[in-house]
Amino acid sequence: MNRIQESDPARADELRQLQQNDPPAFEAEIRKIARERFRERFRDGGPNDRMPGFRPDVQPPGQGGRGTAIMDRIREKENEILAFVKENDPNGAKELEELKTKNPPLYMQKMFVIARRYHEYQKIKDENPELAKTYLADSKLKQQRDGLVRQIRSCNDENQKSLLTAQLKDVVSQRFDLLLKRKQLKYEDLLNKLKNLQAEVEKSKSELEKFSSQKQHQVDLHVQELLSQAEKFDWD
Numbered sequence: 001m002n003r004i005q006e007s008d009p010a011r012a013d014e015l016r017q018l019q020q021n022d023p024p025a026f027e028a029e030i031r032k033i034a035r036e037r038f039r040e041r042f043r044d045g046g047p048n049d050r051m052p053g054f055r056p057d058v059q060p061p062g063q064g065g066r067g068t069a070i071m072d073r074i075r076e077k078e079n080e081i082l083a084f085v086k087e088n089d090p091n092g093a094k095e096l097e098e099l100k101t102k103n104p105p106l107y108m109q110k111m112f113v114i115a116r117r118y119h120e121y122q123k124i125k126d127e128n129p130e131l132a133k134t135y136l137a138d139s140k141l142k143q144q145r146d147g148l149v150r151q152i153r154s155c156n157d158e159n160q161k162s163l164l165t166a167q168l169k170d171v172v173s174q175r176f177d178l179l180l181k182r183k184q185l186k187y188e189d190l191l192n193k194l195k196n197l198q199a200e201v202e203k204s205k206s207e208l209e210k211f212s213s214q215k216q217h218q219v220d221l222h223v224q225e226l227l228s229q230a231e232k233f234d235w236d
Contacts, residue, residue: 015029015030055104059069076112077115079110081114081115081118082096082097084118085114088136088139088140089139089140089143091143096110096111096114121135123134127189128185128189130185131182131185131186131189134181135182137178138178138179138182139174141171141174141175142175144171145172145175145229146169146170148164148167148168150166151159151164152164152165152168176226
C-alpha cells in the first residue's frame, strides 16, 4: 500500500475504503495489482543473458547487489522446473526454451502456470507418491493422444488412419484405467484421513468425558502444580 500511496494517492484511498467495506474484494484487487507489477518487471527485461525481467538496478550474481540472492533462487527454481518439464514433456520444454528468447512475456505466462502445477504435483508427491505417479503417466498419455489426433486429422490414407485410430483407442483405454486408479487412490487416501479423524474424535471425546467429571480435582491439582511449577494437565 505504501508504494501505491506514493504513485497514486487517489487509488490508495479507494483501496482503503474497499478494505473496510469488502475485505475479500480488497484482497483480490491487491493480488491483481501484484501480478500486474510482477509481469511489468519481466516485460521490462534486459539482455538475453539475463533472466527475462531481470531488473537493471539489481546487479548480476557475483557483482553484489541487494537482489542477488533472490534472483539466484529464482534462477535455481526456474532451472529445476525446466528440468522437470524436459524429463516429462520434451516437446513442451523445447517450446519453452524458444519462447524464452523470442517472446519473454509469453514465456513467463507459461512458466507461471507450469510452476503452479509443478508445486501442486510436488505437494501430492510428498503426501501420496503413488497418486503423483498417475499424474505424470496421464500427462504422457495425453501427449500421445494429442499427437495421434493430429496425425489422424492430417492423414489421407484410410489404412494408415485406421491404424492410428486403433492406437488412439488404446491410449484412451489406458487413460480410462489410469483415471479409475487415481480415483481409487484418492478414495483410499480419504478413507485413511477419515479413520485418523475418527480416532482424534474418539480421543477428544474420551478426554472430555474424563475431565468433565473431575473439575474440582483438576482445579486443586492445577493450583498445586502452579505453586510447584510442575505442569501436567493441558490448560491451554
